[in-house]
Amino acid sequence: MVSFIIPGECVPQARPRFQATRYGVHTYEPEKCRKYKERVKACAMAAMRDRVPMGGAIGVLIRTYRHYPKRMTKEQRKHPEDMPPVTRPDVDNLAKAVLDGMNGICYMDDAQITTLTVSKEYGEEPYVRVEIWED
DSSP: OEEEEEESOOOOOOOOEEEEETTEEEEEOOHHHHHHHHHHHHHHHHHHTTOOOBOSOEEEEEEEEEEOOTTOOHHHHHOGGGSOOOSSSOHHHHHHHHHHHHBTTTBSOGGGEEEEEEEEEEESSOEEEEEEEEO
């Protein structure tokens, strides 16, 4: 099993952008998303150290933590599970950005993932906790 933390706010996978040039249409990924995937890649490489990417079926757990909203009282902050974040971004877009960043480092291809659990939660500091295991 491999586990690691990605510090900072989780950035969701954005839709590809298109730019018309005189040579045709060019597709690119927004810079914010691209930089976040590089941060995920760096954290994954540090966690994997000298290990080779996992083979076979794997499971992944992704837990994203966001700042408490300003409307949340101190009493509510003691029990954040009673008030889950039901706002954007969607968990599938959060997971896609993290999984794409780990591709080729923790596993050969994200098609190997047979179990995936993703959650959004509130916390004092924003970060993402990732656990990967062979299924």
